[in-house]
Amino acid sequence: MKIGILGTGNLAAYLVQGAQQGGHQFVLSPRGTAKAADLAARFGCAVAASNQAVVDACDHILVCLPAAEGLAVLRGLTFRAGQEVCSAMAGASLEDMRAAIGPATATLSMMPGYANAFSAGPTFLYPANSDWAAFFAACGPVHEMTDARSFETTAVFGGMSGASVFLMRHLAAWYEAEGLDPATARRLVAETLRGNAEVLLQSNEPLDAICKGVTTPGGITEQLLSDLGQDGALDSWHRAMTRVLHRMAPARKG
Ligand SMILES: NC(=O)c1ccc[n+]([C@@H]2O[C@H](COP(=O)([O-])OP(=O)(O)OC[C@H]3O[C@@H](n4cnc5c(N)ncnc54)[C@H](OP(=O)(O)O)[C@@H]3O)[C@@H](O)[C@H]2O)c1
Numbered sequence: 091m092k093i094g095i096l097g098t099g100n101l102a103a104y105l106v107q108g109a110q111q112g113g114h115q116f117v118l119s120p121r122g123t124a125k126a127a128d129l130a131a132r133f134g135c136a137v138a139a140s141n142q143a144v145v146d147a148c149d150h151i152l153v154c155l156p157a158a159e160g161l162a163v164l165r166g167l168t169f170r171a172g173q174e175v176c177s178a179m180a181g182a183s184l185e186d187m188r189a190a191i192g193p194a195t196a197t198l199s200m201m202p203g204y205a206n207a208f209s210a211g212p213t214f215l216y217p218a219n220s221d222w223a224a225f226f227a228a229c230g231p232v233h234e235m236t237d238a239r240s241f242e243t244t245a246v247f248g249g250m251s252g253a254s255v256f257l258m259r260h261l262a263a264w265y266e267a268e269g270l271d272p273a274t275a276r277r278l279v280a281e282t283l284r285g286n287a288e289v290l291l292q293s294n295e296p297l298d299a300i301c302k303g304v305t306t307p308g309g310i311t312e313q314l315l316s317d318l319g320q321d322g323a324l325d326s327w328h329r330a331m332t333r334v335l336h337r338m339a340p341a342r343k344g
Contacts, residue, residue, distance in 0.1 A: 091225065094148030096128065096141055096163070097155035098122035098168065103180055105135055105152065108229035109247075111209070117147050150221060151194075153177040161190050169194035176222045181246055181338040184216065184238065196271075197222050198241060205342035206230055211251075216241035242339040249334045250327075282325040290309055 116135040173194035187196035205211030206229035213226040218234035235241040265275035
């Protein structure tokens, strides 16, 4: 496929890198010049003269514009029937997208971003779309959602994913402060969390049973969890994720 990208920033770079095995051609919007030039040099992407030139040149368009102004940018462009436009902008609804890019077809997506560059990040799509599912399959597992409410809920993981990288940095910083060298601290955190992620993916046990299995009565996991619980550290993730959900889907607030 020839994929046009509007918004040549971080996410665009991650997805171009991750999708390389798909053998697509990419046409990039010209803003974000340093990023576009780098992607042109590394992956042979073309850089268009304008946003409209991207739209005119491609049947598939991926929207990686800043969420705040992206819809307004799209409303200023002319799309044609038969084009497939996929938004990765947090918070843009399907109705907003359809109104902005009609008569083209709109699909919503959400993904962690950087993990997709290593073909290891999940992508959520709404509604199901075979062209975009095939594109994102090169960037990690694809999950097609069948209803708007489920997509809204899963889209929170875009923020949860980013915040979990900060959590990993926070954990590594503690080991560094206690004397481990930065490379060892970073690796230890990554290997530990990757190992636990593998348990969730490969074990058939329910999550509660897995938690029980890793907690020795009276041991250090129990102590750590008790302290975190007293500080409200785990519950604060739920409160913060609910606020993200309400920002992206205000109707869920009531
Ligand atoms: N980063 C992630 O991992 C991630 C993950 C999932 C979803 N997203 C979503 O992806 C979108 C982009 O995020 P990002 O992190 O990639 O942001 P970013 O690095 O700031 O990239 C946005 C790019 O859009 C360009 N741009 C701004 N206005 C434009 C316009 N009118 N026409 C053409 N290009 C324009 C910017 O150019 P200038 O530099 O010249 O302003 C910049 O290169 C957001 O909506 C975000 O919600 C991001």
